[in-house]
Amino acid sequence: MRVVDEEEELYPSTPGKVKVERSGAAAMSGQLHRCFASTGTMFLWALLLVAMTATYLSFRSLADTSSSRYFTASWGGLHWERQIRASASPRRPPWSAEGAGLSVLVTGAAGFVGAHCSLALRKRGDGVVGIDNFNSYYDPSLKKARRALLGSHGVFVVDGDINDGRLLAKLFDVVPFTHVLHLAAQAGVRYAMENPSSYVHSNIAGLVSLLEACKDADPQPAIVWASSSSVYGLNDLVPFSEAHRTDLPASLYAATKKAGEEITHTYNHIYGLSVTGLRFFTVYGPWGRPDMAYFFFTRNILQGKPITVYRGRDHVDLARDFTYIDDVVRGSLAALDTAGRSTGTGGKKRGPAPYRIFNLGNTSPVTVPTLVAILERCLMVKAKKHVVEMPGNGDVPFTHANISLAREELGYKPTTSLEMGLKKFVRWYLSYYGYNRGTHAFRNHL
Numbered sequence: 001m002r003v004v005d006e007e008e009e010l011y012p013s014t015p016g017k018v019k020v021e022r023s024g025a026a027a028m029s030g031q032l033h034r035c036f037a038s039t040g041t042m043f044l045w046a047l048l049l050v051a052m053t054a055t056y057l058s059f060r061s062l063a064d065t066s067s068s069r070y071f072t073a074s075w076g077g078l079h080w081e082r083q084i085r086a087s088a089s090p091r092r093p094p095w096s097a098e099g100a101g102l103s104v105l106v107t108g109a110a111g112f113v114g115a116h117c118s119l120a121l122r123k124r125g126d127g128v129v130g131i132d133n134f135n136s137y138y139d140p141s142l143k144k145a146r147r148a149l150l151g152s153h154g155v156f157v158v159d160g161d162i163n164d165g166r167l168l169a170k171l172f173d174v175v176p177f178t179h180v181l182h183l184a185a186q187a188g189v190r191y192a193m194e195n196p197s198s199y200v201h202s203n204i205a206g207l208v209s210l211l212e213a214c215k216d217a218d219p220q221p222a223i224v225w226a227s228s229s230s231v232y233g234l235n236d237l238v239p240f241s242e243a244h245r246t247d248l249p250a251s252l253y254a255a256t257k258k259a260g261e262e263i264t265h266t267y268n269h270i271y272g273l274s275v276t277g278l279r280f281f282t283v284y285g286p287w288g289r290p291d292m293a294y295f296f297f298t299r300n301i302l303q304g305k306p307i308t309v310y311r312g313r314d315h316v317d318l319a320r321d322f323t324y325i326d327d328v329v330r331g332s333l334a335a336l337d338t339a340g341r342s343t344g345t346g347g348k349k350r351g352p353a354p355y356r357i358f359n360l361g362n363t364s365p366v367t368v369p370t371l372v373a374i375l376e377r378c379l380m381v382k383a384k385k386h387v388v389e390m391p392g393n394g395d396v397p398f399t400h401a402n403i404s405l406a407r408e409e410l411g412y413k414p415t416t417s418l419e420m421g422l423k424k425f426v427r428w429y430l431s432y433y434g435y436n437r438g439t440h441a442f443r444n445h446l
Protein backbone atom coordinates (compact mmCIF):
# COMPACT_ATOMS: atom_id res chain seq x y z
CA MET A 1 0.00 0.00 0.00
CA ARG A 2 2.77 2.35 0.95
CA VAL A 3 4.54 1.73 -2.37
CA VAL A 4 1.38 2.76 -4.21
CA ASP A 5 1.21 6.00 -2.19
CA GLU A 6 4.78 6.89 -3.05
CA GLU A 7 4.17 6.21 -6.69
CA GLU A 8 1.08 8.39 -6.66
CA GLU A 9 3.28 11.20 -5.36
CA LEU A 10 5.87 10.66 -8.06
CA TYR A 11 3.36 10.37 -10.84
CA PRO A 12 0.48 12.69 -10.10
CA SER A 13 -2.95 11.92 -11.50
CA THR A 14 -2.58 14.45 -14.32
CA PRO A 15 -1.96 12.54 -17.53
CA GLY A 16 1.71 12.34 -18.38
CA LYS A 17 4.16 10.35 -20.40
CA VAL A 18 5.26 8.28 -17.45
CA LYS A 19 1.78 7.29 -16.42
CA VAL A 20 1.06 6.11 -19.94
CA GLU A 21 4.28 4.12 -19.91
CA ARG A 22 3.35 2.55 -16.60
CA SER A 23 -0.14 1.44 -17.55
CA GLY A 24 1.23 0.35 -20.93
CA ALA A 25 3.69 -1.91 -19.12
CA ALA A 26 0.98 -3.34 -16.85
CA ALA A 27 -1.35 -4.10 -19.77
CA MET A 28 1.48 -5.70 -21.66
CA SER A 29 2.38 -8.01 -18.75
CA GLY A 30 -1.28 -9.17 -18.59
CA GLN A 31 -1.19 -10.12 -22.24
CA LEU A 32 2.04 -12.02 -21.70
CA HIS A 33 0.39 -14.50 -19.34
CA ARG A 34 -2.18 -15.39 -21.97
CA CYS A 35 0.31 -15.69 -24.80
CA PHE A 36 2.88 -18.01 -23.23
CA ALA A 37 2.53 -21.35 -25.00
CA SER A 38 5.94 -22.92 -24.77
CA THR A 39 8.93 -22.67 -22.43
CA GLY A 40 11.11 -21.24 -25.24
CA THR A 41 8.81 -18.40 -26.08
CA MET A 42 8.22 -17.89 -22.38
CA PHE A 43 11.97 -17.33 -21.88
CA LEU A 44 12.02 -14.81 -24.74
CA TRP A 45 9.02 -13.00 -23.31
CA ALA A 46 10.67 -12.96 -19.89
CA LEU A 47 13.75 -11.31 -21.40
CA LEU A 48 11.54 -8.75 -23.07
CA LEU A 49 9.80 -8.05 -19.79
CA VAL A 50 13.14 -7.49 -18.01
CA ALA A 51 14.22 -5.07 -20.77
CA MET A 52 10.96 -3.16 -20.51
CA THR A 53 11.20 -2.94 -16.74
CA ALA A 54 14.77 -1.59 -17.01
CA THR A 55 13.63 1.03 -19.53
CA TYR A 56 10.76 2.01 -17.30
CA LEU A 57 13.00 2.34 -14.22
CA SER A 58 15.56 4.52 -16.01
CA PHE A 59 12.73 6.70 -17.33
CA ARG A 60 11.45 7.01 -13.77
CA SER A 61 14.86 8.04 -12.44
CA LEU A 62 15.01 10.73 -15.13
CA ALA A 63 11.68 12.00 -13.83
CA ASP A 64 13.10 12.09 -10.30
CA THR A 65 16.25 14.01 -11.23
CA SER A 66 14.22 16.59 -13.09
CA SER A 67 12.18 17.16 -9.90
CA SER A 68 9.07 15.99 -11.79
CA ARG A 69 9.00 19.35 -13.56
CA TYR A 70 10.05 17.57 -16.73
CA PHE A 71 6.62 16.08 -16.94
CA THR A 72 4.52 18.84 -15.53
CA ALA A 73 6.03 21.86 -17.27
CA SER A 74 3.46 24.59 -17.78
CA TRP A 75 5.50 26.21 -20.52
CA GLY A 76 6.21 25.47 -24.15
CA GLY A 77 4.13 25.18 -27.29
CA LEU A 78 3.65 27.45 -30.26
CA HIS A 79 1.31 29.89 -28.56
CA TRP A 80 3.70 30.24 -25.62
CA GLU A 81 6.63 30.86 -27.97
CA ARG A 82 4.66 33.51 -29.83
CA GLN A 83 3.93 35.29 -26.54
CA ILE A 84 7.60 35.16 -25.59
CA ARG A 85 8.73 36.55 -28.96
CA ALA A 86 6.18 39.36 -28.91
CA SER A 87 7.14 40.37 -25.40
CA ALA A 88 10.87 40.25 -26.20
CA SER A 89 10.61 42.43 -29.31
CA PRO A 90 11.85 45.98 -28.87
CA ARG A 91 9.36 48.60 -29.93
CA ARG A 92 11.73 51.30 -30.95
CA PRO A 93 13.43 51.32 -34.33
CA PRO A 94 17.22 51.00 -34.57
CA TRP A 95 17.42 54.52 -36.05
CA SER A 96 15.70 56.15 -33.02
CA ALA A 97 17.65 58.66 -30.92
CA GLU A 98 18.21 56.07 -28.16
CA GLY A 99 19.48 53.47 -30.63
CA ALA A 100 18.16 49.96 -31.16
CA GLY A 101 16.05 48.58 -28.35
CA LEU A 102 17.37 45.91 -26.02
CA SER A 103 15.83 42.50 -25.59
CA VAL A 104 16.03 41.74 -21.88
CA LEU A 105 15.27 38.64 -19.84
CA VAL A 106 14.37 39.87 -16.35
CA THR A 107 14.54 37.24 -13.62
CA GLY A 108 12.44 37.92 -10.53
CA ALA A 109 10.22 40.10 -12.73
CA ALA A 110 7.25 39.82 -10.36
CA GLY A 111 9.46 40.98 -7.50
CA PHE A 112 9.73 44.55 -6.28
CA VAL A 113 12.78 45.79 -8.22
CA GLY A 114 12.10 43.37 -11.09
CA ALA A 115 8.62 44.70 -11.77
CA HIS A 116 9.75 48.33 -11.68
CA CYS A 117 12.71 47.70 -14.00
CA SER A 118 10.61 45.63 -16.42
CA LEU A 119 8.04 48.38 -16.65
CA ALA A 120 10.66 51.09 -17.15
CA LEU A 121 12.35 49.08 -19.91
CA ARG A 122 9.03 48.45 -21.63
CA LYS A 123 8.02 52.09 -21.40
CA ARG A 124 11.14 53.22 -23.23
CA GLY A 125 10.60 50.64 -25.98
CA ASP A 126 12.81 47.73 -25.01
CA GLY A 127 11.67 44.12 -25.30
CA VAL A 128 11.20 42.38 -21.95
CA VAL A 129 10.42 38.83 -20.92
CA GLY A 130 10.11 38.10 -17.22
CA ILE A 131 10.55 34.90 -15.25
CA ASP A 132 9.46 34.40 -11.66
CA ASN A 133 8.69 31.38 -9.49
CA PHE A 134 6.04 33.21 -7.42
CA ASN A 135 7.25 31.58 -4.21
CA SER A 136 5.51 32.26 -0.93
CA TYR A 137 8.34 34.02 0.93
CA TYR A 138 5.85 36.86 1.07
CA ASP A 139 2.25 37.13 -0.12
CA PRO A 140 2.27 35.79 -3.71
CA SER A 141 -0.88 37.80 -4.47
CA LEU A 142 1.27 40.94 -4.45
CA LYS A 143 3.59 39.30 -6.99
CA LYS A 144 0.59 38.34 -9.11
CA ALA A 145 -0.70 41.91 -8.97
CA ARG A 146 2.70 43.11 -10.19
CA ARG A 147 2.53 40.54 -12.98
CA ALA A 148 -0.94 41.80 -13.95
CA LEU A 149 0.44 45.33 -14.12
CA LEU A 150 3.29 44.16 -16.35
CA GLY A 151 0.87 42.19 -18.51
CA SER A 152 -1.21 45.31 -19.09
CA HIS A 153 1.93 46.89 -20.54
CA GLY A 154 2.71 43.95 -22.79
CA VAL A 155 5.33 42.27 -20.60
CA PHE A 156 4.95 38.50 -20.41
CA VAL A 157 6.15 36.82 -17.22
CA VAL A 158 6.92 33.10 -17.35
CA ASP A 159 5.96 31.16 -14.22
CA GLY A 160 9.17 29.18 -13.72
CA ASP A 161 12.29 28.72 -11.64
CA ILE A 162 15.79 29.80 -12.64
CA ASN A 163 16.96 26.38 -11.44
CA ASP A 164 15.07 24.85 -14.38
CA GLY A 165 17.86 24.61 -16.95
CA ARG A 166 15.57 23.24 -19.65
CA LEU A 167 13.25 26.21 -19.36
CA LEU A 168 16.15 28.67 -19.54
CA ALA A 169 17.63 26.88 -22.56
CA LYS A 170 14.23 27.03 -24.24
CA LEU A 171 13.91 30.76 -23.59
CA PHE A 172 17.34 31.39 -25.15
CA ASP A 173 16.36 29.15 -28.07
CA VAL A 174 13.27 31.20 -28.72
CA VAL A 175 14.83 34.65 -28.22
CA PRO A 176 18.40 35.92 -28.73
CA PHE A 177 18.29 38.06 -25.60
CA THR A 178 20.84 40.89 -25.68
CA HIS A 179 20.78 41.30 -21.87
CA VAL A 180 19.78 39.49 -18.71
CA LEU A 181 18.75 41.54 -15.70
CA HIS A 182 19.05 38.99 -12.92
CA LEU A 183 17.04 40.05 -9.89
CA ALA A 184 15.55 36.72 -8.78
CA ALA A 185 16.90 35.94 -5.32
CA GLN A 186 16.04 34.92 -1.81
CA ALA A 187 16.04 38.33 -0.15
CA GLY A 188 15.97 39.32 3.50
CA VAL A 189 18.83 39.40 5.95
CA ARG A 190 17.21 37.92 9.05
CA TYR A 191 15.14 35.18 7.34
CA ALA A 192 18.41 33.40 6.52
CA MET A 193 18.47 32.04 10.07
CA GLU A 194 15.03 30.50 9.58
CA ASN A 195 15.46 29.01 6.13
CA PRO A 196 19.13 28.88 5.14
CA SER A 197 18.68 26.43 2.29
CA SER A 198 16.37 28.78 0.40
CA TYR A 199 19.36 31.14 0.05
CA VAL A 200 21.53 28.39 -1.35
CA HIS A 201 18.73 27.31 -3.70
CA SER A 202 18.09 30.74 -5.21
CA ASN A 203 21.26 32.78 -4.70
CA ILE A 204 23.84 30.06 -5.40
CA ALA A 205 22.28 27.15 -7.32
CA GLY A 206 19.86 29.40 -9.21
CA LEU A 207 22.61 31.83 -10.12
CA VAL A 208 24.84 29.05 -11.46
CA SER A 209 21.93 27.59 -13.43
CA LEU A 210 21.30 31.00 -15.00
CA LEU A 211 24.98 31.59 -15.80
CA GLU A 212 25.20 28.15 -17.42
CA ALA A 213 22.29 29.06 -19.69
CA CYS A 214 23.87 32.45 -20.49
CA LYS A 215 27.27 31.01 -21.34
CA ASP A 216 25.65 28.42 -23.65
CA ALA A 217 23.41 30.97 -25.34
CA ASP A 218 24.31 32.17 -28.80
CA PRO A 219 24.65 35.12 -28.75
CA GLN A 220 25.66 35.33 -25.12
CA PRO A 221 23.77 38.11 -23.33
CA ALA A 222 25.39 40.75 -21.11
CA ILE A 223 24.39 40.22 -17.48
CA VAL A 224 23.44 42.84 -14.91
CA TRP A 225 22.51 41.40 -11.54
CA ALA A 226 21.57 42.36 -8.00
CA SER A 227 24.28 42.05 -5.42
CA SER A 228 23.77 43.80 -2.10
CA SER A 229 25.10 46.41 0.30
CA SER A 230 25.22 43.58 2.81
CA VAL A 231 28.47 42.31 1.26
CA TYR A 232 30.27 45.08 3.21
CA GLY A 233 29.36 43.14 6.36
CA LEU A 234 31.55 44.14 9.26
CA ASN A 235 33.59 46.62 7.21
CA ASP A 236 33.57 49.84 9.24
CA LEU A 237 35.17 52.25 6.78
CA VAL A 238 32.53 54.72 5.62
CA PRO A 239 31.14 55.51 3.18
CA PHE A 240 31.34 52.00 1.71
CA SER A 241 33.37 52.00 -1.48
CA GLU A 242 33.68 49.23 -4.05
CA ALA A 243 37.38 49.04 -3.16
CA HIS A 244 36.67 48.15 0.49
CA ARG A 245 36.95 44.62 1.81
CA THR A 246 33.90 42.38 1.51
CA ASP A 247 35.19 39.23 3.13
CA LEU A 248 33.46 39.73 6.48
CA PRO A 249 29.79 38.93 5.84
CA ALA A 250 27.47 39.16 8.85
CA SER A 251 24.65 36.98 7.51
CA LEU A 252 24.16 33.99 5.25
CA TYR A 253 22.26 36.29 2.89
CA ALA A 254 25.35 38.50 2.62
CA ALA A 255 27.59 35.46 2.20
CA THR A 256 25.49 34.20 -0.73
CA LYS A 257 25.58 37.62 -2.41
CA LYS A 258 29.34 37.79 -1.92
CA ALA A 259 29.61 34.26 -3.33
CA GLY A 260 27.54 35.49 -6.28
CA GLU A 261 30.16 38.15 -6.99
CA GLU A 262 32.87 35.48 -7.04
CA ILE A 263 30.79 33.07 -9.12
CA THR A 264 29.95 35.71 -11.74
CA HIS A 265 33.62 36.62 -11.88
CA THR A 266 34.45 33.01 -12.71
CA TYR A 267 31.96 32.96 -15.60
CA ASN A 268 33.33 36.26 -16.82
CA HIS A 269 36.87 34.88 -16.69
CA ILE A 270 36.27 31.47 -18.25
CA TYR A 271 33.42 32.10 -20.69
CA GLY A 272 33.71 35.80 -21.55
CA LEU A 273 30.35 36.79 -20.06
CA SER A 274 29.92 40.54 -19.57
CA VAL A 275 28.94 40.99 -15.92
CA THR A 276 27.80 44.00 -13.90
CA GLY A 277 26.96 43.52 -10.21
CA LEU A 278 24.86 46.21 -8.52
CA ARG A 279 25.11 46.54 -4.75
CA PHE A 280 21.63 47.78 -3.83
CA PHE A 281 21.23 49.67 -0.55
CA THR A 282 17.92 48.95 1.26
CA VAL A 283 15.67 49.74 -1.70
CA TYR A 284 12.15 50.92 -0.82
CA GLY A 285 9.07 52.38 -2.48
CA PRO A 286 5.62 51.64 -3.96
CA TRP A 287 4.96 47.97 -4.76
CA GLY A 288 7.71 47.15 -2.22
CA ARG A 289 8.48 44.03 -0.23
CA PRO A 290 6.23 43.34 2.78
CA ASP A 291 9.13 41.71 4.65
CA MET A 292 11.04 45.00 4.87
CA ALA A 293 10.88 47.20 7.96
CA TYR A 294 9.39 50.34 6.35
CA PHE A 295 6.60 48.19 4.87
CA PHE A 296 5.53 46.22 7.92
CA PHE A 297 6.08 49.22 10.20
CA THR A 298 3.49 51.03 8.06
CA ARG A 299 1.07 48.12 8.30
CA ASN A 300 1.49 47.77 12.07
CA ILE A 301 1.23 51.49 12.74
CA LEU A 302 -2.01 51.68 10.75
CA GLN A 303 -3.39 48.64 12.58
CA GLY A 304 -2.40 50.02 15.97
CA LYS A 305 0.02 47.16 16.53
CA PRO A 306 3.46 47.61 18.15
CA ILE A 307 6.68 47.72 16.15
CA THR A 308 10.08 46.54 17.32
CA VAL A 309 12.88 49.02 16.74
CA TYR A 310 16.35 47.54 17.01
CA ARG A 311 19.12 49.58 18.60
CA GLY A 312 22.85 49.03 18.39
CA ARG A 313 25.44 48.67 21.12
CA ASP A 314 25.76 51.59 23.58
CA HIS A 315 22.27 52.76 22.59
CA VAL A 316 23.46 53.82 19.14
CA ASP A 317 20.65 53.99 16.59
CA LEU A 318 20.87 51.73 13.54
CA ALA A 319 21.03 53.51 10.21
CA ARG A 320 20.45 52.59 6.58
CA ASP A 321 21.23 54.30 3.29
CA PHE A 322 17.58 53.85 2.19
CA THR A 323 17.42 54.17 -1.60
CA TYR A 324 14.26 54.99 -3.52
CA ILE A 325 13.15 52.56 -6.20
CA ASP A 326 13.05 55.09 -9.07
CA ASP A 327 16.70 55.99 -8.44
CA VAL A 328 17.65 52.30 -8.42
CA VAL A 329 15.71 51.71 -11.64
CA ARG A 330 17.58 54.54 -13.37
CA GLY A 331 20.89 53.09 -12.16
CA SER A 332 19.95 49.58 -13.29
CA LEU A 333 18.90 50.70 -16.78
CA ALA A 334 22.09 52.73 -17.09
CA ALA A 335 24.03 49.58 -16.17
CA LEU A 336 22.26 47.69 -18.96
CA ASP A 337 22.89 50.48 -21.45
CA THR A 338 26.61 50.68 -20.68
CA ALA A 339 27.29 46.95 -20.30
CA GLY A 340 29.86 45.88 -22.86
CA ARG A 341 29.26 42.77 -24.90
CA SER A 342 29.94 39.22 -23.82
CA THR A 343 32.67 37.73 -25.99
CA GLY A 344 32.07 33.98 -25.91
CA THR A 345 30.43 31.68 -28.42
CA GLY A 346 29.70 27.99 -28.22
CA GLY A 347 30.58 28.08 -24.54
CA LYS A 348 34.12 29.36 -25.29
CA LYS A 349 35.60 32.74 -24.44
CA ARG A 350 36.84 34.72 -27.47
CA GLY A 351 38.35 37.65 -25.60
CA PRO A 352 38.16 39.64 -22.38
CA ALA A 353 34.71 40.88 -21.33
CA PRO A 354 33.81 43.61 -18.84
CA TYR A 355 33.38 42.77 -15.16
CA ARG A 356 32.00 45.67 -13.13
CA ILE A 357 30.60 46.28 -9.65
CA PHE A 358 28.76 49.43 -8.55
CA ASN A 359 27.18 50.71 -5.35
CA LEU A 360 23.65 51.97 -5.94
CA GLY A 361 22.86 53.79 -2.70
CA ASN A 362 21.50 57.16 -1.68
CA THR A 363 24.62 58.50 0.12
CA SER A 364 22.55 59.83 3.03
CA PRO A 365 21.97 57.29 5.79
CA VAL A 366 18.92 57.76 8.02
CA THR A 367 18.42 56.17 11.42
CA VAL A 368 15.60 53.69 12.03
CA PRO A 369 13.91 55.97 14.64
CA THR A 370 13.93 58.77 12.03
CA LEU A 371 12.34 56.37 9.52
CA VAL A 372 9.62 55.69 12.10
CA ALA A 373 9.12 59.41 12.77
CA ILE A 374 8.65 60.10 9.04
CA LEU A 375 6.11 57.28 8.80
CA GLU A 376 4.24 58.67 11.82
CA ARG A 377 4.02 62.04 10.09
CA CYS A 378 2.86 60.52 6.78
CA LEU A 379 0.29 58.30 8.48
CA MET A 380 -0.72 60.79 11.16
CA VAL A 381 -0.61 57.97 13.70
CA LYS A 382 1.79 57.55 16.60
CA ALA A 383 3.71 54.27 16.51
CA LYS A 384 3.76 51.95 19.50
CA LYS A 385 7.51 51.49 19.64
CA HIS A 386 9.20 48.67 21.39
CA VAL A 387 12.92 49.41 21.41
CA VAL A 388 15.24 46.43 21.90
CA GLU A 389 18.93 45.72 21.62
CA MET A 390 19.73 44.44 18.10
CA PRO A 391 19.68 40.64 18.30
CA GLY A 392 22.55 38.74 16.71
CA ASN A 393 20.51 38.00 13.59
CA GLY A 394 22.76 39.11 10.76
CA ASP A 395 21.94 42.82 10.86
CA VAL A 396 24.75 45.36 10.57
CA PRO A 397 24.66 48.67 12.47
CA PHE A 398 24.74 50.98 9.46
CA THR A 399 25.16 51.22 5.70
CA HIS A 400 26.37 54.21 3.70
CA ALA A 401 27.24 54.13 0.01
CA ASN A 402 30.00 55.93 -1.81
CA ILE A 403 28.52 56.25 -5.30
CA SER A 404 31.38 58.04 -7.11
CA LEU A 405 32.00 55.09 -9.42
CA ALA A 406 28.35 54.73 -10.44
CA ARG A 407 28.14 58.50 -10.92
CA GLU A 408 31.15 58.51 -13.24
CA GLU A 409 30.35 55.42 -15.29
CA LEU A 410 26.55 55.21 -15.17
CA GLY A 411 25.64 58.87 -14.66
CA TYR A 412 23.84 57.62 -11.52
CA LYS A 413 22.46 60.44 -9.40
CA PRO A 414 19.85 59.60 -6.74
CA THR A 415 17.42 62.45 -6.20
CA THR A 416 14.84 61.16 -3.71
CA SER A 417 15.00 61.91 0.01
CA LEU A 418 13.58 59.32 2.43
CA GLU A 419 10.86 61.81 3.38
CA MET A 420 9.75 62.20 -0.24
CA GLY A 421 10.06 58.49 -1.06
CA LEU A 422 8.07 57.36 1.97
CA LYS A 423 5.29 59.79 1.09
CA LYS A 424 5.02 58.10 -2.29
CA PHE A 425 5.15 54.68 -0.68
CA VAL A 426 2.38 55.49 1.81
CA ARG A 427 0.22 56.92 -0.96
CA TRP A 428 0.62 53.67 -2.91
CA TYR A 429 0.10 51.53 0.22
CA LEU A 430 -3.24 53.18 0.96
CA SER A 431 -4.42 52.95 -2.62
CA TYR A 432 -3.38 49.30 -2.89
CA TYR A 433 -4.58 47.94 0.45
CA GLY A 434 -7.19 50.58 1.19
CA TYR A 435 -7.66 51.72 4.71
CA ASN A 436 -11.11 52.62 5.87
CA ARG A 437 -10.19 54.74 8.87
CA GLY A 438 -9.36 58.23 7.61
CA THR A 439 -8.29 57.31 4.08
CA HIS A 440 -9.59 60.64 2.80
CA ALA A 441 -7.67 62.56 5.41
CA PHE A 442 -4.51 60.70 4.38
CA ARG A 443 -5.12 61.45 0.71
CA ASN A 444 -5.42 65.18 1.40
CA HIS A 445 -2.45 65.11 3.69
CA LEU A 446 -0.23 63.36 1.16
Ligand SMILES: O=C(O)[C@H]1O[C@H](OP(=O)(O)OP(=O)(O)OC[C@H]2O[C@@H](n3ccc(=O)[nH]c3=O)[C@H](O)[C@@H]2O)[C@H](O)[C@@H](O)[C@H]1O
Binding pocket: 187, 188, 189, 227, 228, 229, 230, 280, 281, 282, 283, 291, 292, 293, 294, 308, 309, 310, 311, 318, 319, 320, 368, 395
Ligand atom coordinates in the same frame (compact mmCIF):
# COMPACT_ATOMS: atom_id res chain seq x y z
O1 LIG B 1 20.74 46.61 1.37
C1 LIG B 1 20.58 45.41 1.25
O2 LIG B 1 21.31 44.74 0.58
C2 LIG B 1 19.50 44.72 2.00
O3 LIG B 1 18.49 45.70 2.29
C3 LIG B 1 17.42 45.21 3.05
O4 LIG B 1 17.88 44.76 4.30
P1 LIG B 1 17.84 45.72 5.54
O5 LIG B 1 18.71 46.91 5.33
O6 LIG B 1 18.12 44.88 6.72
O7 LIG B 1 16.33 46.26 5.48
P2 LIG B 1 15.12 46.03 6.49
O8 LIG B 1 14.91 44.61 6.74
O9 LIG B 1 14.00 46.82 5.96
O10 LIG B 1 15.66 46.70 7.84
C4 LIG B 1 15.94 48.10 7.88
C5 LIG B 1 16.37 48.49 9.27
O11 LIG B 1 15.30 48.29 10.17
C6 LIG B 1 15.75 47.52 11.28
N1 LIG B 1 14.64 46.70 11.77
C7 LIG B 1 14.16 45.69 11.02
C8 LIG B 1 13.11 44.92 11.47
C9 LIG B 1 12.53 45.20 12.72
O12 LIG B 1 11.57 44.57 13.17
N2 LIG B 1 13.04 46.24 13.43
C10 LIG B 1 14.07 47.00 13.00
O13 LIG B 1 14.50 47.93 13.69
C11 LIG B 1 16.90 46.70 10.76
O14 LIG B 1 17.77 46.34 11.82
C12 LIG B 1 17.54 47.67 9.79
O15 LIG B 1 18.42 48.52 10.48
C13 LIG B 1 16.75 44.08 2.31
O16 LIG B 1 15.70 43.54 3.11
C14 LIG B 1 17.72 42.99 1.96
O17 LIG B 1 17.06 42.04 1.17
C15 LIG B 1 18.92 43.54 1.25
O18 LIG B 1 18.59 43.88 -0.06
